[in-house]
Amino acid sequence: MPDAPDAIDAALTTIAAFITRYAVTLAGLGVLTMAILEAVKKLFNVRQLFQRNALQAWIGQHDSGRRAAKHYVSQPAGAPAAAASAETAPGRGYAWAQAHAELLHLTTGLALDRNAADNASVPDTPFTRSVGFALYELELPQLMGQLQEAADAALNHPQLYPNWFAFLTRGCAAEDVQRWRSALAESRGGAAAESERQAFGELYARLRMLVRRQLDTFQTVTAYRWREWNQFYAWALGAALMFAAQALAALTDQRALPNLAMMIAVSLLGGLLAPVAKDLVDALSKMKR
Numbered sequence: 001m002p003d004a005p006d007a008i009d010a011a012l013t014t015i016a017a018f019i020t021r022y023a024v025t026l027a028g029l030g031v032l033t034m035a036i037l038e039a040v041k042k043l044f045n046v047r048q049l050f051q052r053n054a055l056q057a058w059i060g061q062h063d064s065g066r067r068a069a070k071h072y073v074s075q076p077a078g079a080p081a082a083a084a085s086a087e088t089a090p091g092r093g094y095a096w097a098q099a100h101a102e103l104l105h106l107t108t109g110l111a112l113d114r115n116a117a118d119n120a121s122v123p124d125t126p127f128t129r130s131v132g133f134a135l136y137e138l139e140l141p142q143l144m145g146q147l148q149e150a151a152d153a154a155l156n157h158p159q160l161y162p163n164w165f166a167f168l169t170r171g172c173a174a175e176d177v178q179r180w181r182s183a184l185a186e187s188r189g190g191a192a193a194e195s196e197r198q199a200f201g202e203l204y205a206r207l208r209m210l211v212r213r214q215l216d217t218f219q220t221v222t223a224y225r226w227r228e229w230n231q232f233y234a235w236a237l238g239a240a241l242m243f244a245a246q247a248l249a250a251l252t253d254q255r256a257l258p259n260l261a262m263m264i265a266v267s268l269l270g271g272l273l274a275p276v277a278k279d280l281v282d283a284l285s286k287m288k289r
Contacts, residue, residue: 026270029245033238037230045129048136050229051143054222059167060096071221074171094166102164106150107135140226144219151211155204158184168211180207239271
């Protein structure tokens with residue numbers, strides 16, 4: 001009768017060999033899954049569509065009709081009256097479509113038609129690449145750099161971009177926003193005293209800090225949403241490929257298909273582990289040595 005340590009070693013070796021074969025399969029499926037996802041994203045303009053939808057949901061919030069708006073609303077759902085009063089206060093209201101058009105004007109150089117309900121001159125079909133929507137083709141950090149420059153332009157020229165400015169400053173104190181508008185008008189009308197210039201500088205820093213925080217929160221939420229969507233579709237596609245691989249292996253070996261419940265369980269687990277299968281194979285290889 002074999003010694004207990006030898007039996008345990010043999011059992012562990014068998015389990016490790018099985019898991020290694022499974023992990024090698026997962027690693028191959030993981031590479032295939034990532035390749036398919038990247039091809040789909042590039043071919044069907046997925047990044048542009050996702051980021052355009054996210055930005056319009058953020059700017060439109062309650063009015064855009066975008067399903068993603070629930071991730072970007074600034075006011076709690078239980079306080080519609082407060083949100084309405086803030087947006088309709090003197091100098092604080094904005095039309096989200098016009099704010100979006102002003103943003104595209106500042107980031108792409110498109111002519112700004114203030115009579116249009118939206119930037120209707122730009123094609124809005126799902127698979128169309130256009131100069132008007134080049135902003136959304138950028139990686140998220142680059143897109144945020146463009147948004148920051150557009151925000152600075154609106155802070156310095158609120159009279160030229162009233163809707164984009166009102167959207168960006170909706171979280172600021174109404175008194176600060178009004179004081180900043182008045183300060184810009186006074187500075188263009190004549191020289192200000194040193195004390196006034198210092199106060200205006202502090203006011204600008206306060207407004208810009210709050211605007212930057214809004215941009216940061218948009219970037220954070222959008223980055224997490226993009227990662228979660230990628231993970232979900234990688235898991236779903238990996239599970240589908242694993243299911244097909246099990247069925248194909250059974251047919252190739254001319255044996256009966258495994259139990260359906262077992263196939264589904266293995267497929268779901270495989271889809272979940274496929275992205276990390278390479279690391280698992282490396283770890284098991286070291287353990288066998």
